[in-house]
Amino acid sequence: MDIRILGPLAVRSVGGEAAPTAPKPRQVLALLAARTNEVVSTDMLVDELWESSPPASAVTVVQTYIVLLRRTLSQALRMGNSEVARHVLSFKGWGYRLASGAGTHDASEFLRYAELGRRALENGENEKASALLRRGLGLWRGPALADIKVGSQLLAYRTSLEESRLSVVEQRAEADLRLGRHHALLSELSGLVIQHPLHENLHSLFIISLYRSGRPGQALKVFQQLRHNLREDLGIDPSPRMWRLHQAILTADAGLQAAGESKLFPLELGVRSG
Secondary structure, rough: EEEOOOOOOOEEEEEEEOOOOOHHHHHHHHHHHHOOOOOHHHHHHHHHHHHOOOOOHHHHHHHHHHHHHHHHHHHHHHOOOOHHHHHHHHOOOEEEEOOOOOOOOOHHHHHHHHOOOOOOOHOOOOOHHHHHHHHHHHHOOOOOOOOOOOHHHHHHHHHHHHHHHHHHHHHHHHHHHHOHHHHHHHHHHHHHHHHOOOOOHHHHHHHHHHHOOHHHHHHHHHHHHHHHHHHHHHHOOOOHHHHHHHHHHHHOOOOHHHHOOOOOOHHHHHOOOO
């Protein structure tokens, strides 16, 4: 069974699509798919569907949705309902567990590539890091669970995934910057700093890319815009590392042109994602 949640929800097997079309059963399946191979308590399912206002029949309704999901899984997997109940979508005393078996799970694959890419970046294997992180990002087909009306449980999960995605984008951009691909980064980073006007790491990568592309004036303007955003929204100034980067541009510090060397100026500044 192949599970896709990095975009619209899709749960497929040899017999076709297993996800129902009705919104609430899809929401139940989405939470089970997000926590594949883990037991999801009935209380969590009730909270996801109704939050603070569950009906008196909430547990019974959840059980009805589980019966429906087992039926659609049975068709997709070409298995009997009782076999699905025992081995695929089973009751574990206090909740339900969706087992993926030998199938794939795009979120798990993404997190695996993210970890491998992070390690490669830490070890200075920049080409490998860039390739691994790109492969992980390539699994995304849009916002996570894009077609699901999410409750509190799925909202927390989706927020965590999106934060991981942004972190991987940062790390991949840093790997590319180390490889001297500053020109190619300009368009992407210009959009990202607009989307994330308070994000210092993205701004630092954009500033360095601009400087290395022969545009120090624009690099300083980006710093000033970040400073303005932080003051207006949070009442704070940029961090010391950003001020050091600003000073390095003003003095044309040779370390800013260190693409391809073992110690890059952004790492010396601490301007890298963790």
